[in-house]
Amino acid sequence: NAGVTQTPKFRVLKTGQSMTLLCAQDMNHEYMYWYRQDPGMGLRLIHYSVGEGTTAKGEVPDGYNVSRLKKQNFLLGLESAAPSQTSVYFCASRDGYNEQFFGPGTRLTVL
Amino acid sequence: AQSVSQHNHHVILSEAASLELGCNYSYGGTVNLFWYVQYPGQHLQLLLKYFSGDPLVKGIKGFEAEFIKSKFSFNLRKPSVQWSDTAEYFCAVIFLSGTYKYIFGTGTRLKVLA
Numbered sequence: 536n537a538g539v540t541q542t543p544k545f546r547v548l549k550t551g552q553s554m555t556l557l558c559a560q561d562m563n564h565e566y567m568y569w570y571r572q573d574p575g576m577g578l579r580l581i582h583y584s585v586g587e588g589t590t591a592k593g594e595v596p597d598g599y600n601v602s603r604l605k606k607q608n609f610l611l612g613l614e615s616a617a618p619s620q621t622s623v624y625f626c627a628s629r630d631g632y633n634e635q636f637f638g639p640g641t642r643l644t645v646l
Numbered sequence: 647a648q649s650v651s652q653h654n655h656h657v658i659l660s661e662a663a664s665l666e667l668g669c670n671y672s673y674g675g676t677v678n679l680f681w682y683v684q685y686p687g688q689h690l691q692l693l694l695k696y697f698s699g700d701p702l703v704k705g706i707k708g709f710e711a712e713f714i715k716s717k718f719s720f721n722l723r724k725p726s727v728q729w730s731d732t733a734e735y736f737c738a739v740i741f742l743s744g745t746y747k748y749i750f751g752t753g754t755r756l757k758v759l760a
Contacts, residue, residue: 566748577752578690578736625689632678632697632740635748637689 537561539638541626547644548616556611556641558626564636566629567609569593569601571622572640578625584609616645648674650739652751659727660759667722667754669737679720680738681711684753690736696720707731729760 542557558567569581570593580593582601590601598620600612609628613620621644627635649672659665671677678697682690694705701713711722720737737751 578750627690629748632742632746634680634682634692634695635690635738637691639689 539626539628539636541624541638541641543641544639545642547646548613549646550617552616553612553614554616554643555613556624556626556643558609558611558628558638559607560609560626560628560636561607562628562630562636563606564628564630565606566635567603568627568629568635569599569609569611570625570627571595571620572625573622581611581624616643618645621645648672648739648741648745648747648749650737650749650751652735652737652754654754655752656755656757658757658759661729662726663758665722665724665727665731665756667735667737667756669720669722669751671718671720671739671741671749673718674741675743677742678740679711679713680740681705681709681720681722682736682738682750684734684736686733693722693735727756727758729758732756732758 539560565586568583570578579595584590584603587606602610624641626638629635651670653668680695681693683693684690696703696713704710734753734755736753740748
């Protein structure tokens with residue numbers, strides 16, 4: 536089992552560029568999450584999904600879009616990147632009322 | 647609103663000192679409780695969890711936590727810390743009623759001095 540994987544691991548964008556972060560899990564989990572982590576601010580939930588074809592907003596959704604077309608994949612899109620979106624992005628998944636399993640993270644820098 | 651609080655943001659200890667990190671949650675009925683650890687440059691990993699039964703739970707690397715229902719608390723403890731315990735620690739709660747939200751605390755950064 537690979538668990539939760541994220542692509543890419545690192546990325547540098549210029550302001551206004553777009554990109555998509557891919558999260559994949561092979562544990563057949565229903566729930567998937569996208570978080571951003573910034574120094575001193577803990578984890579902040581961007582969007583989440585409770586199953587294939589569903590998405591919902593978290594606490595900091597502005598500037599991001601998501602899609603969950605397949606159960607194992609959860610995509611996070613930035614349509615027009617801004618320097619404020621420089622962060623480390625973590626994807627996670629879980630099943631039932633259990634722990635979340637985290638991916639290794641994507642470090643994004645927006646210049 | 648349902649919430650999770652970690653009151654210690656930064657903790658500095660010497661090796662062999664005892665550790666206790668606080669975690670409190672707002673009242674919300676039945677909960678499942680978790681502690682995660684994030685070593686520098688890595689992702690969050692589960693330390694331990696509590697669903698029901700014995701309120702004293704043991705996790706990996708010598709960590710344990712005690713659930714005190716009357717205080718809505720789930721404090722993390724370790725009798726003797728090591729330099730390798732330097733990390734950030736997150737408490738998390740899933741509220742098993744209403745919104746079924748899964749909420750993380752803001753984290754406690756632990757530095758252990760050799």
